[in-house]
Amino acid sequence: MSFEFLGLSDELLRAVGDSGYTEPTPIQRQAIPTVLQGRDVLGVAQTGTGKTASFTLPMIDILAQGRARARMPRSLILEPTRELAVQVAENFEKYGKYHKLNMALLIGGMSFGEQDKVLAKGADVLIATPGRLLDQIERGKVMLSGCEILVIDEADRMLDMGFIPDIEKICNLLPPRRQTLLFSATMPPAIKRLADQFLKDPKQIEVARPATTNVSIAQSLIQLPERSKREVLRALLRSEDVNNAIIFCNRKRDVRTLHESLTRHGFKAGQLHGDMEQPERLAVLEKFRSGEIPILVASDVAARGLDIPGVSHVFNFDVPIHADDYVHRIGRTGRAGRSGIAITLATEEEAEYVAAVEKLIQQEIPRRPVPEGVTIKEGAASSRKRSERGAKKEAADKSASRSRRKTTAADKASDKAEAPRQEAKPAAAPDKAEPRSERSAERSRSRGRDERREDRRNRHSDRDRDEPVLGFGDNPPAFFLVAARDADTAADAGKDA
Secondary structure: OOHHHHOOOHHHHHHHHHOOOOOOOHHHHHHHHHHHOOOOEEEEOOOOOOHHHHHHHHHHHHHOOOOOEOOEOOEEEEOOOHHHHHHHHHHHHHHOOOOOOOEEEEOOOOOHHHHHHHHHHOOOEEEEOHHHHHHHHHOOOOOOOOOOEEEEOOHHHHHHOOOHHHHHHHHHHOOOOOEEEEEEOOOOHHHHHHHHHHOOOOEEEEOOOOOOOOOOEEEEEEEOOHHHHHHHHHHHHHHOOOOOEEEEOOOHHHHHHHHHHHHHOOOOEEEEOOOOOHHHHHHHHHHHHHOOOOEEEEOHHHOOOOOOOOOOEEEEOOOOOOHHHHHHHHOOOOOOOOOEEEEEEEOHHHHHHHHHHHHHHOOOOOEOOOOOOOOOOOOOOOHHHHHHHHHHHHHHHHHHHHHHHHHHHHHHHHHHHHHHHHHHOOOOOHHHOOOOOHHHHHHHHHHHHHHHHHHHHHHHHOOOOOOOOEOOOOEOOHHHHHHHHHHHHHHHHHHHO
16 A cells, blocks of 8 residues: 555655655554544554654644644644654654645753744644643743644653653643544553543554564673673674664763763764753764764663664663663664664673563563673672662661761760769879879869859859849939930929919
8 A cells, every 4th residue: 555545635745755655654554544534543553663654644734724823833742852852843844845834843952032933923733842841831932722633642751751740731721622642652551541531532553562572673682791791782883784873771871981981992972861952962863863973872862762764783781671661772773664683781680671671572582692702701790789789888887877976975975974973072192093084084174164154153142132233223224314304394394384
């Protein structure tokens, strides 16, 4: 079946043909006609199957009729990450080049002023991340009362990133009569409840078992100690026929460390993580797309935001903590019908994460040996064990510190209790006196303070109580008597009159 049988306009078919696509993917064949009919859609498909085009193509044709108004977008697409939002915007530009549609992109890292200008002109399509959209709504720059189509893309990723409350808040601001499209690679119970809440009689489209991996991706796993990971990765990069590769780490600091290590060993690599500014991230992605840097070290911020058909390899330097992320990571390769290779490096401490991944994808990842020429550093402690030992040592140090503080407090209390008894004892003979310790010195200072306080009390008690009290007693201030003298003078004048 070709795109001509899906009911798309001639202008849209020309744009699709210019992009080099001739046959729709399974989810596109089922979703495009349903969206053109105006029905709600609940789409479940693995990454790399063409979900983005399955809703962008029919939306362009639907929005071709009508006119946008200032600050009132006609359609809204919610994306979990900036990179994925940019990817969807590129799809609209590519497929909508023969249509006159205005598009606005609301993502973090861009100035509010530029976004305000675009919104003021009116947007047929508004592509946004939930946080930035709510910021603009609170500023009064966006009103959703005229929105006709809502798309919630990568809904399971929205759930993982904690965006579901924001999604619910946004949906409550939309008009009740609208078309809603929800797409997700997996369908956990929370996403199913969200679909039941905001979709009306949707058509469910499922082209593959949830969380299955692409059969065109050759998966493998290497078991090794933690300290051998970098050396094995470098050997794989040199021995494998790598056109370009994405290497995934679990933490941002590991991304930076691995990027520096690869650069020191002569590899041309870039890094991508959440601490980078948006212009810098876009610049790195452009260099990766153009082939200027063939290796990209990334955190999961890029797992679902990259659509680069030529990625030949994906390396999991760390086994993902969330099993769903494995599917999306390796889905960066083997796109658009191509084959791909995904290699995971796993330590003994990551066995539980590997088991969770294999349970999710319902298959065992084939094991492979370490590349030849690599010396495995047996017995090397993993970073996880090192961190556990560091945490135990820190807890022991804190406990010892608390014990020392308690002992010091008990000693001080004992010193105070012994001080009166020491005063009652007769003074020892000079020839039998023991050397002064720190504790006896403290008791001497304490006795001196008590004697000085006693002298002050005695001086106050010996004061002559027959002396006049200054102040408001027998000797009041002079200004208190001014009014009284004036009153006496006036009284005497009245008597004389």
